[in-house]
Amino acid sequence: MAKAIKVENLSKAYQLGQFGTNTISGDVQRWWTTKILGKEDPFHIIGESNVRSVKGKSNIAWSLKDINFEVQQGEALGIIGQNGAGKSTLLKILSRVTSPTQGGFKIKGRVASLLEVGTGFHPELSGKENIFLNGAILGMRKHEIKHRLDEIVDFAGIERYLETPVKRYSSGMYVRLAFAVAAHLDAEILIVDEVLAVGDAEFQKKCIGKMGDIRKGEGRTILFVSHNLVSVKALCSRGILLENGQLLSEGNVNDIIQLYREGGVNNLTEQNWEIGIDAPGNDKIRLKRAAVFAENKPSSEPITTADNIVMEFDFLNQLDHGNVDVTVDIFDSEGVHVTHFGMICDKENGLMKGLYRTRGVLPCNLLNTRRYIFHVLFGLNQREVLYRHEEILIMEIEDAIETRGFNFAKFPGIIHPVCSWETKQIQQYEN
Amino acid sequence: MEKIEEEEWDLEVTSDRGLFELPLKDIWHFRDLLVLMVRRDVVSFYKQTILGPLWFFIQPVFTTLVFVFVFGNLAGLSTDGLPQFLFYLAGITAWNYFADCLIKTSTVFRDNAQLFGKVYFPRLVVPFSIVTGNLIRFGVQFLLFMSVWLYFYLQGADIYLTWAALLFPLLVVLMAFLGLGLGLMITAMTTKYRDLAFLVNFGVQLLMYATTVIYPLSSAPEQYRHLVALNPMTGIIETFRFAFLGEGMFSWALLGYSTFVALGSMILGVLIFNKTEKNFIDTV
Numbered sequence: 001m002a003k004a005i006k007v008e009n010l011s012k013a014y015q016l017g018q019f020g021t022n023t024i025s026g027d028v029q030r031w032w033t034t035k036i037l038g039k040e041d042p043f044h045i046i047g048e049s050n051v052r053s054v055k056g057k058s059n060i061a062w063s064l065k066d067i068n069f070e071v072q073q074g075e076a077l078g079i080i081g082q083n084g085a086g087k088s089t090l091l092k093i094l095s096r097v098t099s100p101t102q103g104g105f106k107i108k109g110r111v112a113s114l115l116e117v118g119t120g121f122h123p124e125l126s127g128k129e130n131i132f133l134n135g136a137i138l139g140m141r142k143h144e145i146k147h148r149l150d151e152i153v154d155f156a157g158i159e160r161y162l163e164t165p166v167k168r169y170s171s172g173m174y175v176r177l178a179f180a181v182a183a184h185l186d187a188e189i190l191i192v193d194e195v196l197a198v199g200d201a202e203f204q205k206k207c208i209g210k211m212g213d214i215r216k217g218e219g220r221t222i223l224f225v226s227h228n229l230v231s232v233k234a235l236c237s238r239g240i241l242l243e244n245g246q247l248l249s250e251g252n253v254n255d256i257i258q259l260y261r262e263g264g265v266n267n268l269t270e271q272n273w274e275i276g277i278d279a280p281g282n283d284k285i286r287l288k289r290a291a292v293f294a295e296n297k298p299s300s301e302p303i304t305t306a307d308n309i310v311m312e313f314d315f316l317n318q319l320d321h322g323n324v325d326v327t328v329d330i331f332d333s334e335g336v337h338v339t340h341f342g343m344i345c346d347k348e349n350g351l352m353k354g355l356y357r358t359r360g361v362l363p364c365n366l367l368n369t370r371r372y373i374f375h376v377l378f379g380l381n382q383r384e385v386l387y388r389h390e391e392i393l394i395m396e397i398e399d400a401i402e403t404r405g406f407n408f409a410k411f412p413g414i415i416h417p418v419c420s421w422e423t424k425q426i427q428q429y430e431n
Numbered sequence: 432m433e434k435i436e437e438e439e440w441d442l443e444v445t446s447d448r449g450l451f452e453l454p455l456k457d458i459w460h461f462r463d464l465l466v467l468m469v470r471r472d473v474v475s476f477y478k479q480t481i482l483g484p485l486w487f488f489i490q491p492v493f494t495t496l497v498f499v500f501v502f503g504n505l506a507g508l509s510t511d512g513l514p515q516f517l518f519y520l521a522g523i524t525a526w527n528y529f530a531d532c533l534i535k536t537s538t539v540f541r542d543n544a545q546l547f548g549k550v551y552f553p554r555l556v557v558p559f560s561i562v563t564g565n566l567i568r569f570g571v572q573f574l575l576f577m578s579v580w581l582y583f584y585l586q587g588a589d590i591y592l593t594w595a596a597l598l599f600p601l602l603v604v605l606m607a608f609l610g611l612g613l614g615l616m617i618t619a620m621t622t623k624y625r626d627l628a629f630l631v632n633f634g635v636q637l638l639m640y641a642t643t644v645i646y647p648l649s650s651a652p653e654q655y656r657h658l659v660a661l662n663p664m665t666g667i668i669e670t671f672r673f674a675f676l677g678e679g680m681f682s683w684a685l686l687g688y689s690t691f692v693a694l695g696s697m698i699l700g701v702l703i704f705n706k707t708e709k710n711f712i713d714t715v
Contacts, residue, residue, distance in 0.1 A: 006440075014713060092712075096444065096551035099709040104445030111442075111551075119549040124475040133471055136464035137550055165478075 002108065004189055004221040005071040005094070009103030012064040012089050012245075063089045065245045066103070073108075073188070076215045076222040078236030078253050080229070080260050085242040087225045088193060091115060094223065095191050109188025109221070112138050116193070118178035123167035127158055127177060130166050134181045148184045155210070156180035176203055183210050189221045190214060208234055229257050230399070258300075268394040269293060269303075275316055284322075285378045285387040288355065289314035292374065292393045295361065305369060305416050306400035309362040311393070313376060314355065321350040324386070325379045326358050333371040338414065344382070368416035371396045453705055457553040464552060468560035473567055487571045491527060495520045502645045509650040511678040514588050517579060518676070522644035524576045525671045528569040529606045529664055530635050535561045536614025537631045540622050540711055547712055554708040555701065558615060562607050569603070580675060595674035595681060602667050602674075605693040609663055612696030619700075619707035622714050643668050648680045660685060663692035 064086045071077050079087050092098050094105060095113030120137040121130050131152055135145040145152075153159050156176040158169075166174060182190075192211070208231055214220050215235075226232050232239065232253065239256035241248045249259055270291040273279035279286045293299045294307035303309060317324060327342030345351050345358060374393040378386040477483040495516060502508045503515040510518040536558040540547070543557055584590060621627045642664045643651070651659050659665055666682075666689035673679035 011446075092548075093444075097548060098712045099444065100446045102446050104443065106440040106444075107442040108440050113550055116549045120546050122471050122475055124478045125471060129471070129474075133464075133467045136461070136467045137546070137552055139461070139552065140463075141460075142463040142467075 002073045003070050004073040004075070004109060005105065005107050005223075007067055007069050007094075007103075007105040010064055010067040010090075010093065010100050010105060011062060011102040012086075012093060012098075013060045013101040014063050015060060062245050064093070064100075067242075067247050069240055069247065069250055071221055071223065073221055074215065074219040075238060076211075076224060076236040078232035078239040078256070079223065079225045079242065080232060080239055080256055081242035081248075084244075086245040087242055088115075089245075090242070091191055091193055091223065091225055107189065110139065110186070111189045111191060112182065112185040112187035113191040114138075114179075114182040114193065115191070117175050117182075121166055121174070121178065124165055126163045126165055127169070128162045131177070131181055134178065135185070138182060138185055139187065140185055144186055148186075152177075152180045152184050155183065155206075172203070179203075179207055183207070183214065187220070189223070191223045193225050204231075211235055229260070233257060267396055268391075270299065271392065279316070280389060281315070281387050284317075284319055284380075285324075286316040286318070287313065287387075287389060287392075288316060290374075290376070290389075290392045292395045302398045303395055304398050304400035305367070306364050308364045309367070309395075309397075311360045311362070311374070312357060313359075314357045315378065316355050317351045318353055319351070319380070319386075320353055323347075323350040323381045325382055327377040327379060328360065329375040329377070330367075331373045331375070332414070333373065336414065338367070338372065342377075342379075365418040366415060367397055368413055369397050369399050453701070454553045454555075458555055458559075461552050461556050465556050465560045465563065468557065469564040469567070472560070472564040484571070487568055488575050491520065491523050491572050491575065494523050498523070498645060508646050511647040511649060511672075513590065513672075513676050513678055514583050517583050517588070517590065518647075518672070519645065520576055520579055521672050521676060522642075522668055524569070524572050525602070525606065525668050526639055526642065526644045526664070527572065528565060528603070529610045529667075530639070531565045531568070532562050532607060532610025533614045533617075534631060534635055535565070536611055537617040537621070538628070539614070539618045540707070541618070541628070544712070555704065558611055558618075558704070562611050566603070566607070576675075589677075590675075591677045593674055593677055595670060598670060598674060598686075601690075602671055605667055605689055606664075608693040608697040609667075609689075612693065612698070612700035615700030615704040616696070619703045619711075622707055622711045638662070638664070643672075647672070647678070660688075663689040665689075 067086075067090065079090060081087050089098075091113070092115070093100050094107075095111060095115060097113075097115070118134070120134055122133065125133065128149075131149065132142065132145050135148075136142065140148075153162060156173070156179075158173055158177055161169065161173065166177070169177070190211070211222060211224075212235060215222050222235070224232060224235055236253045238251065239253040240250040241256050241260055249256060270289070270293075272289050273287060275286055275288060279288055281287050289312070291299075291310075291312045292303075293310055294301060294303045295310050297307065311328065313326065323344065323346075325342055325344045327340070329340045330338045332338055341360070343358075343360070345356065372395050373391055374395075375388070375390045376392050377388045380386050477486060480486065482489070498519040499515045503510065503519070539554070539557050539561070543554075547554060580590065617627050617631055639645075641659060641662050643659065648656065648659060648665060648669050666685035669679045670681055670686055671679075673681040
């Protein structure tokens with residue numbers, strides 16, 4: 001099979017903080033050394049990776065570093081990674097919105113990128129006028145758009161509103177129209193960012209279906225980025241996993257998703273230590289194991305909103321008759337303190353010396369689809385801190401597919417309870 | 432036996448793009464976009480207005496009236512013996528085209544950051560569409576000028592067309608190049624140095640007074656005349672007046688100088704713009 005895309009040693013550096021060197025003399029110095037003397041940019045420092053939490057030496061962040069991969073024609077490639085792994089930057093470079101700092105890529109065929117739905121729509125213009133404008137922005141010729149007009153209108157389902165300015169469209173219609181234009185491009189390569197996070201479930205299903213058709217029926221190549229692994233799995237056959245700007249792995253999409261879940265990527269659902277070797281703690285409390293998992297599920301399965309979530313901590317108590325208590329704090333990835341709870345291990349007698357397992361269960365349908373970070377604290381008599389361990393566990397809660405059908409968006413909000421809900425008539429209305 | 436695959440690519444992107452690599456082929460491919468953008472700008476300009484395209488006339492007419500009142504009557508500046516209304520209208524029509532091109536292209540990167548950040552197309556399409564769109568506006572305003580001209584002519588005013596009217600297309604191209612070239616340089620530099628954005632608006636206003644819009648070059652004081660003539664727009668406007676009104680200081684040297692500056696700034700502007708385009712989204 002022929003290759004559609006070949007990426008070679010692609011790197012992209014961003015400047016942190018102030019831009020430029022931000023003095024004209026600094027800019028001149030850079031220009032002088034790189035362009036006239038032909039040397040490396042003195043303001044770039046090679047060999048630093050893009051770990052956001054660690055403060056680097058330079059004020060350059062490598063958003064992508066030495067990326068190499070190839071995509072065959074007719075293949076759908078899923079690009080997976082945490083926030084900040086470099087997914088969007090990679091798509092931006094491949095769709096030529098920005099250019100690489102080092103290395104490059106080669107492409108065979110026309111590229112259409114859909115990094116955002118409705119790019120370039122003008123609110124005052126009618127739906128029809130916007131179809132032409134948007135199509136042209138995405139690189140279609142006018143006669144091509146004309147040729148496809150009926151299909152686009154049909155797919156978007158906006159026939160009645162074709163002559164209405166799009167500013168009067170509902171947001172759903174707007175998104176449908178925008179996707180319809182992009183999906184009907186005659187490009188050999190389609191680059192799609194997380195555009196499906198908008199629109200209702202039915203339409204998302206339609207989009208994924210359409211993209212599947214594009215790939216299978218018309219043999220076109222698709223590059224797809226999404227946080228939602230369900231949609232990646234549904235669409236893509238191959239995947240690449242990015243972490244901190246580097247290509248961690250590439251291969252079959254199921255393997256890549258598995259790898260991602262197992263938390264090569266910052267997920268920390270279980271930790272084990274050996275007492276006397278590396279167990280954290282002190283001469284009163286030592287931790288042996290910490291784990292969080294979905295109840296009644298193998299630990300390789302993802303935790304979803306529909307699962308009871310079990311936390312277990314194995315610890316060595318070295319106090320006699322210690323009135324030990326355990327407190328857990330849960331934060332979300334944005335640092336919001338979600339909850340705080342604790343229990344006294346044995347109210348009557350306190351704990352004897354020995355190895356204990358303390359276990360807590362969070363009910364299902366409580367926490368939302370987010371990343372959660374656990375801190376644990378062992379106390380004595382609810383007053384004295386015996387040992388405190390921060391960021392001991394990190395878990396990601398995913399959508400429960402069975403309760404949601406085909407929806408590719410994450411739920412907004414902090415909690416995700418299941419409401420009991422009913423609608424009944426309270427009065428007849430007759431004209 | 433190993434088969435060596437001959438790889439053919441349609442597009443190769445590397446980190447170092449040459450200064451002179453202009454995406455001309457791409458721009459040609461996107462010519463429909465240019466037309467649609469012009470249409471968008473013209474249509475959205477008067478959507479939801481009552482007077483609609485009439486707004487194209489109102490601005491120059493009122494500006495001219497104010498100029499007649501302030502500079503003609505209060506200040507009593509010379510108009511080379513031409514009817515004041517016609518004299519100012521000629522200057523304003525030409526100046527407006529240049530100024531619109533300059534001001535609107537000078538914010539291309541800022542105004543389109545959202546769009547440029549999401550999709551690739553040759554960025555030069557946008558400034559080209561601005562200049563083309565302004566051309567329509569200029570055309571309408573030029574028709575207005577010619578109607579007024581005809582009115583004064585029939586009233587027996589001392590105005591006449593000269594052979595220099597044949598230079599009219601050249602004048603339009605020069606104004607477009609000058610406005611576009613300067614605008615491209617400014618927009619490229621404002622992505623890094625925001626200060627320029629503030630400078631442009633009042634800079635263009637001030638520049639108008641250093642151009643022969645409200646006074647003829649012949650009435651400029653001798654010692655400053657060279658200074659005024661240094662402004663490339665002076666040669667263009669003087670030629671414009673000479674062509675349609677029969678008065679004005681026409682010289683090939685002046686026009687040649689304007690042509691030289693216009694071409695130079697156009698080439699420089701396109702090169703700088705092209706250089707900035709590929710990475711501007713990281714800095715804007």
